[in-house]
Amino acid sequence: MNFTLWNAAVLPAAFVIVVLHLLLPGAGFWVGTVFALAGLILFGIPHGSLDHVITEKTGDGSFSLIRFLVLYLLTMLVYALFWVWLPAFSLLFFLLMSAWHFGETDLVTENPKQTFSDIAARFLQLTYGSLLLFGLLANDPQQTVDILSSLLVESSVLAGFLQLTETHSWLRFTEFYALGLRILLIRSAWFDQLRLALVLFAALFLPLLEGFLLYFCHHHAWVNLLRVKEKLYEAGQTGLRHMIKDMLPFSLISVVGIVILVLSAPLWLAQVNPVLLFFILISVLTLPHAGIMTRFYYKAAG
Numbered sequence: 001m002n003f004t005l006w007n008a009a010v011l012p013a014a015f016v017i018v019v020l021h022l023l024l025p026g027a028g029f030w031v032g033t034v035f036a037l038a039g040l041i042l043f044g045i046p047h048g049s050l051d052h053v054i055t056e057k058t059g060d061g062s063f064s065l066i067r068f069l070v071l072y073l074l075t076m077l078v079y080a081l082f083w084v085w086l087p088a089f090s091l092l093f094f095l096l097m098s099a100w101h102f103g104e105t106d107l108v109t110e111n112p113k114q115t116f117s118d119i120a121a122r123f124l125q126l127t128y129g130s131l132l133l134f135g136l137l138a139n140d141p142q143q144t145v146d147i148l149s150s151l152l153v154e155s156s157v158l159a160g161f162l163q164l165t166e167t168h169s170w171l172r173f174t175e176f177y178a179l180g181l182r183i184l185l186i187r188s189a190w191f192d193q194l195r196l197a198l199v200l201f202a203a204l205f206l207p208l209l210e211g212f213l214l215y216f217c218h219h220h221a222w223v224n225l226l227r228v229k230e231k232l233y234e235a236g237q238t239g240l241r242h243m244i245k246d247m248l249p250f251s252l253i254s255v256v257g258i259v260i261l262v263l264s265a266p267l268w269l270a271q272v273n274p275v276l277l278f279f280i281l282i283s284v285l286t287l288p289h290a291g292i293m294t295r296f297y298y299k300a301a302g
């Protein structure tokens with residue numbers, strides 16, 4: 001992956017936020033929250049807004065935007081209904097899907113040898129993603145449990161998660177085992193490895209959501225956007241302008257939709273934690289997005 005200014009710029013920004021959190025917690029909270037929200041609005045949420053372009057450009061030429069939108073919205077609707085009917089199953093599915101999606105993004109090499117049918121590569125990606133996600137959530141097990149407890153009321157799984165991270169403290173750092181696996185499997189991109197290592201290290205000193213969003217927005221979403229730009233758009237500023245123009249409509253709809261739904265939640269969904277509702281909305285967007293990215297990486301490798 002090419003070295004870009006932003007690739008490097010996130011590191012001093014994360015460093016300043018960590019130092020602020022340690023020395024001036026009040027300022028750290030505000031600066032960290034603004035940084036996390038900016039990351040979400042600029043990269044985290046918009047990184048799925050090119051799914052229609054990816055589907056069109058990697059398809060067989062028979063793309064129809066209406067058919068794409070109907071299928072996309074239908075997938076979201078079905079998954080949203082699952083959240084209402086089977087919340088525990090839907091959460092487990094979300095965590096597995098996220099592990100898959102994170103693993104798929106982070107274990108792509110410059111010269112991918114794995115193919116779609118390569119079960120070993122898929123297993124490694126899922127293992128990587130699970131270790132990474134577990135470690136990020138275990139950065140603050142109590143807060144993770146607090147957020148989830150409005151969905152899984154007095155669940156033994158949550159109590160088990162707390163106990164496990166308390167009694168086996170090495171389980172709090174599984175994201176670094178994931179990183180080790182990545183270093184073993186992808187030897188070439190040294191700057192990318194160092195950057196991810198520093199992002200994960202910074203996340204250790206941040207509150208749960210800021211740490212998670214640092215990885216999610218400034219690594220995961222950023223890397224995905226960069227790859228889509230490299231594969232599907234012209235090089236340089238012209239390609240960037242076209243890409244931003246393509247991203248704007250669905251980015252705006254998603255950001256505004258999520259803000260409206262989360263802020264109005266007390267009127268229609270009083271008992272669910274707003275942070276959890278935010279992630280449920282993200283999960284509903286992620287299901288069709290992850291499927292499209294799997295196809296994108298499959299095509300890119302082929």
Ligand SMILES: CC1=C(/C=C/C(C)=C/C=C/C(C)=C/C=O)C(C)(C)CCC1
Pocket residue numbers: 094095097098101102133137143144147148209212276279282286289
């Ligand atoms: C941080 C966090 C959670 C997990 C969020 C996940 C797993 C997000 C995944 C997003 C993806 C994969 C987006 C698509 O690109 C929980 C457990 C819901 C609640 C505690 C805080």
